[in-house]
Amino acid sequence: MSAITGIVLGLGVLAAWLGALAFVRLATALERLHAVTFVNVAAGAAIVLAALLTDGVSSRSLKCLLLLVVTLPVGALLTHVTGRALHTRSGEWR
Amino acid sequence: MTQIWLTAALGLLPPMFIALWAAGHGTLAHRLVAVELASSFAVLLLIALSFAFDQASSIDLALTLALLTLPGTLLLAVFAERWL
Numbered sequence: 001m002s003a004i005t006g007i008v009l010g011l012g013v014l015a016a017w018l019g020a021l022a023f024v025r026l027a028t029a030l031e032r033l034h035a036v037t038f039v040n041v042a043a044g045a046a047i048v049l050a051a052l053l054t055d056g057v058s059s060r061s062l063k064c065l066l067l068l069v070v071t072l073p074v075g076a077l078l079t080h081v082t083g084r085a086l087h088t089r090s091g092e093w094r
Numbered sequence: 095m096t097q098i099w100l101t102a103a104l105g106l107l108p109p110m111f112i113a114l115w116a117a118g119h120g121t122l123a124h125r126l127v128a129v130e131l132a133s134s135f136a137v138l139l140l141i142a143l144s145f146a147f148d149q150a151s152s153i154d155l156a157l158t159l160a161l162l163t164l165p166g167t168l169l170l171a172v173f174a175e176r177w178l
Contacts, residue, residue, distance in 0.1 A: 006098050013105040016138065020109035023131055029123035036131045047138055054095055060150045064141060067160055078130060078167045085175035086123045
């Protein structure tokens with residue numbers, strides 16, 4: 001179980017690194033929003049899965065699951081609002 | 095098991111620093127997105143630290159930060175859209 005937890009956790013950290021590198025690599029702010037979503041979904045899901053594997057069903061792991069359930073729709077909402085704000089600021093959509 | 099989580103927390107620090115550095119450089123649009131990324135990394139880091147130090151109650155910090163990110167980033171985005 002410990003090895004599986006380590007692998008899942010490693011995948012989560014790898015996803016975080018990949019998101020950060022994509023963030024640096026992508027040029028515009030609207031493109032960079034994709035990196036934020038990737039980190040929220042991929043790294044978040046992997047780390048919460050590792051938390052469930054570590055603790056089993058406990059109050060802490062259930063709070064981690066709640067965190068993921070909150071983060072996914074809130075992240076989508078924030079990405080939409082940020083993208084709309086940036087699009088409006090650029091003057092293409094008034 | 096806590097060693098694995100401590101290693102993961104240390105592994106999450108460089109991406110966090112990249113996001114924090116980006117939040118201080120560039121245009122307003124880039125900074126806004128960087129703040130969003132940094133808050134995502136901060137939540138993940140707090141989860142990892144909660145398991146690394148085996149403090150079950152400190153997971154509430156991550157949950158609180160995730161809930162406070164919504165109005166915080168929303169306000170920043172509205173300010174960026176209308177007034178800044």
